[in-house]
Amino acid sequence: MNQPRPRIPEATVARLAVYLRVLTGLADGGRSSVSSGELASAAGVNPAGLRKDLSHLGPCGVRGVGYEVATLRDRIARVLGVERSRACVLVGIGNLGTALADYAGFGSRGFRFVGLFDAAPARVGQRIGGQPVRPIEELDEVVAGTAATIGVIATPAEVAQSVCDRLAAAGVRSILNFAPLALSAPAGVDVRQVDLSVELQVLAFLGQQRGVAAPTVEVLA
Amino acid sequence: MNQPRPRIPEATVARLAVYLRVLTGLADGGRSSVSSGELASAAGVNPAGLRKDLSHLGPCGVRGVGYEVATLRDRIARVLGVERSRACVLVGIGNLGTALADYAGFGSRGFRFVGLFDAAPARVGQRIGGQPVRPIEELDEVVAGTAATIGVIATPAEVAQSVCDRLAAAGVRSILNFAPLALSAPAGVDVRQVDLSVELQVLAFLGQQRGVAAPTVEVLA
DNA sequence: AGCCGCTTGTGAACGCAGGAACAAAGTCGC
DNA sequence: GCGACTTTGTTCCTGCGTTCACAAGCGGCT
Numbered sequence: 001m002n003q004p005r006p007r008i009p010e011a012t013v014a015r016l017a018v019y020l021r022v023l024t025g026l027a028d029g030g031r032s033s034v035s036s037g038e039l040a041s042a043a044g045v046n047p048a049g050l051r052k053d054l055s056h057l058g059p060c061g062v063r064g065v066g067y068e069v070a071t072l073r074d075r076i077a078r079v080l081g082v083e084r085s086r087a088c089v090l091v092g093i094g095n096l097g098t099a100l101a102d103y104a105g106f107g108s109r110g111f112r113f114v115g116l117f118d119a120a121p122a123r124v125g126q127r128i129g130g131q132p133v134r135p136i137e138e139l140d141e142v143v144a145g146t147a148a149t150i151g152v153i154a155t156p157a158e159v160a161q162s163v164c165d166r167l168a169a170a171g172v173r174s175i176l177n178f179a180p181l182a183l184s185a186p187a188g189v190d191v192r193q194v195d196l197s198v199e200l201q202v203l204a205f206l207g208q209q210r211g212v213a214a215p216t217v218e219v220l221a
Numbered sequence: 222m223n224q225p226r227p228r229i230p231e232a233t234v235a236r237l238a239v240y241l242r243v244l245t246g247l248a249d250g251g252r253s254s255v256s257s258g259e260l261a262s263a264a265g266v267n268p269a270g271l272r273k274d275l276s277h278l279g280p281c282g283v284r285g286v287g288y289e290v291a292t293l294r295d296r297i298a299r300v301l302g303v304e305r306s307r308a309c310v311l312v313g314i315g316n317l318g319t320a321l322a323d324y325a326g327f328g329s330r331g332f333r334f335v336g337l338f339d340a341a342p343a344r345v346g347q348r349i350g351g352q353p354v355r356p357i358e359e360l361d362e363v364v365a366g367t368a369a370t371i372g373v374i375a376t377p378a379e380v381a382q383s384v385c386d387r388l389a390a391a392g393v394r395s396i397l398n399f400a401p402l403a404l405s406a407p408a409g410v411d412v413r414q415v416d417l418s419v420e421l422q423v424l425a426f427l428g429q430q431r432g433v434a435a436p437t438v439e440v441l442a
Numbered sequence: 443a444g445c446c447g448c449t450t451g452t453g454a455a456c457g458c459a460g461g462a463a464c465a466a467a468g469t470c471g472c
Numbered sequence: 473g474c475g476a477c478t479t480t481g482t483t484c485c486t487g488c489g490t491t492c493a494c495a496a497g498c499g500g501c502t
Contacts, residue, residue, distance in 0.1 A: 008430075010423065011459065017422040021401055035479065044403030044414075048461060055481060063467045063480045080422055081429040088421075095323045099316035105401055105418045111425070149428055150421070174428040176420055180242055180326055182265030190431075192424050193265075194417070197326045199397055200309075200371070201238040201301055202231065203413050204332070207370055207395040208302045209229075210411070232489065256449070269491060276451060284450045285498040 008079070012053045016076050018043045019050070021109075023073040035066040082110040087148040089115040089172070091163050092155030093123050093133050096178060100154060101128045111150070115142040119159070136166070143170040150174045157181040164191070229300075233274045237297050239264045240271070242330075244294040256287040303331040308369040310336040310393070312384050313376030314344050314354050317399060321375060322349045332371070336363040340380070357387070364391040371395045378402040385412070 008016075022042045026034060036054075040047040054060060054067075060075055061067040077083055090101055090113050100106070101116055116133045118124060126133045134142065142148070151167040153160050153175060160179035167175055174190045177183050185191045229237075243263045247255060257275075261268040275281060275288075281296055282288040298304055311322055311334050321327070322337055337354045339345060347354045355363065363369070372388040374381050374396060381400035388396055395411045398404050406412050 008426075009459075010427070013423050013426050014419055017419040018403070018416070020422075021418070037479090042403060044405075046461065048463090049459090051479095051481065052460085059481070061480055062469090064469050064478050066479065080426050082422070082425075086425055095320035099320040100417070102316045103417065106421065109418045109422065111418075111421055150425060152421075173431075174424045176424055182239070182243075182263060184265075188431075190424060190427050192420055194415070194420055195239070196321070196324065196415070197242070197330045197332075198235055198238040199413055199415055200327065200332055200373075201303070201330065202234050203395045203397055203411060204307055204371060205229075205234050205301050206231070206411050210394075210409075230489075258449090267491070269493090270489090272449095272451065273490085280451070282450055283498070284496075285448050285500090287449065 008056045012056060013080070015043065015045060015050075015053050016080060018045075019053070020073060020076045020080065020082070023069055023076070027069050027073055031069050033066045033068050034072075036061070039067070077110075085110050085112050086150055087112060087114045087146045088150040088152060089113065089117065089139065089143060089146075089148045089167070090152045090154065091117045091136065091139070091167070092153060092179075093118040093126070093128060094154065094156075097154035098128055100152060100178075101131070114146040114148055115139070117142075119155075136163075139166055140170045143167075143172060148172060150176070153177045153179055153183075155179055229277045233277060234301070236264065236266060236271075236274050237301060239266075240274070241294060241297045241301065241303070244290055244297070248290050248294055252290050254287045254289050255293075257282070260288070306331050306333050307371060308333060308335045308367045309371040309373060310334065310338065310360065310364060310367075310369045310388070311373045311375065312338045312357065312360070312388070313374060313400075314339040314347070314349060315375065315377075318375035319349055321373060321399075322352070335367040335369055336360070338363075340376075357384075360387055361391045364388075364393060369393060371397070374398045374400055374404075376400055 019039065022039060036051050037047045040050040043050065057075055057079055060072055088111050090097055093101065093116055101113055113131065116128055116131055117136045117139055118133050119136045123133050124135050149172060151172040151174070153163050155163055157179045160177065160181050161183060164175060164177070164183045164185055168185055168189045173188065175183070175185060176192050176194065178194050180195050180197060182193070183191050240260065243260060257272050258268045261271040264271065278296055278300055281293055309332050311318055314322065314337055322334055327334070334352065337349055337352055338357045338360055339354050340357045344354050345356050370393060372393040372395070374384050376384055378400045381398065381402050382404060385396060385398070385404045385406055389407050389410045394409065396404070396406065397413050397415065399415050401416050401418060403414070404412050
């Protein structure tokens with residue numbers, strides 16, 4: 001009918017998810033209103049930037065007062081699509097996969113795992129967070145039966161591409177990849193990469209660049 | 222001499238880490254040279270952007286031929302500081318912490334955990350990846366004894382800030398935070414945030430946005 | 443030796459994100 | 473009822489990142 005979302009920049013969407021988390025915490029704490037300054041401080045961003053992010057949702061605050069916590073929370077939740085729970089499948093139940101399956105943060109944010117898959121027969125049948133690990137062969141069946149649109153890959157890098165192909169073929173439209181490998185997916189399938197080693201290396205580089213006075217003496221080779 | 226690293230943009234550093242991983246794989250596979258196009262494809266980036274990233278290291282390719290795999294790998298490794306192993310401490314040995322402690326990708330990239338810490342007495346004494354879990358009280362001692370400069374927080378959000386304070390007080394200069402909370406650290410301490418739920422929510426939003434845009438008929442003005 | 447094709451490295455333009463300052467608007471106090 | 477203060481929403485501007493396009497350089501072939 002209208003155009004409530006002309007285009008929301010991706011960086012803004014990421015921050016909106018952070019604001020939503022903070023607002024949920026404030027609401028649980030009994031707070032009824034917040035100012036942009038306080039909210040920005042809790043989210044770790046600039047107040048002006050926060051207001052600009054919120055301006056993409058249309059006016060949702062009261063000048064001179066601030067934002068009503070519950071109202072703003074619900075509006076962000078609606079824009080992000082958190083109001084309805086989303087079915088996800090998780091492939092690769094190793095250490096990381098187990099941690100993701102057990103992570104309570106997903107369930108409280110509108111994501112539920114409807115299928116845990118692994119190729120190793122030893123892992124199939126184990127129960128993680130009340131759910132059984134299924135053989136990878138049942139992937140298509142579960143995706144079709146649950147209309148899951150999001151897949152999470154936590155497998156070793158060697159099989160990540162084939163898992164990606166299977167997910168895409170099964171009808172999954174969005175893939176979150178933890179394997180340290182650039183995946184190639186067909187058009188229409190979004191892939192988002194999370195590389196934990198890269199995060200550490202960036203951190204180490206920044207620290208090294210800044211820490212010239214490090215305890216280790218740098219010797220030119 | 223002049224300035225070998227005037228300033229390398231943070232986004233470039235993150236990609237350099239990816240190139241390094243790809244190059245290591247190519248070297249292990251016996252490849253001796255690569256073109257920017259092939260390397261960019263394997264890393265999932267634009268060829269021109271890759272060349273610009275590499276230009277921050279000075280000329281390191283041969284025109285008409287490409288890049289020598291081993292040479293480029295070593296040069297990136299030196300710039301990122303991977304040549305010497307870096308000591309890290311990990312606080313919070315829950316599901317995620319266990320996965321991180323066991324993750325082989327860190328060790329092969331120059332990061333070694335010299336201390337695993339948890340506040341729960343039940344977890345103290347367990348061995349993860351050949352290392353014992355220590356009580357949080359020993360944090361200062363271990364950081365001082367190992368000169369660890371990087372700390373990883375994988376605790377619940379409620380205690381993440383106090384852990385951050387302890388790490389900073391112990392002398393840790395760089396912190397990678399997995400708790401869904403914006404940390405405030407003293408000046409001189411770098412904090413990098415990884416929020417898994419945010420990644421999923423961004424992915425869900427993009428998928429939802431496209432799902433809405435697809436069935437809607439676009440009308441030209 | 444000279445030419446040709448291929449690939450790198452760099453320069454410029456475009457678009458986007460971030461930050462600061464300003465105007466609008468609503469509420470509280472008098 | 474009116475003024476002033478507080479806080480939002482917006483606008484401008486600066487800087488960065490990304491992309492495209494071209495010139496420079498090197499190897500191979502004739």
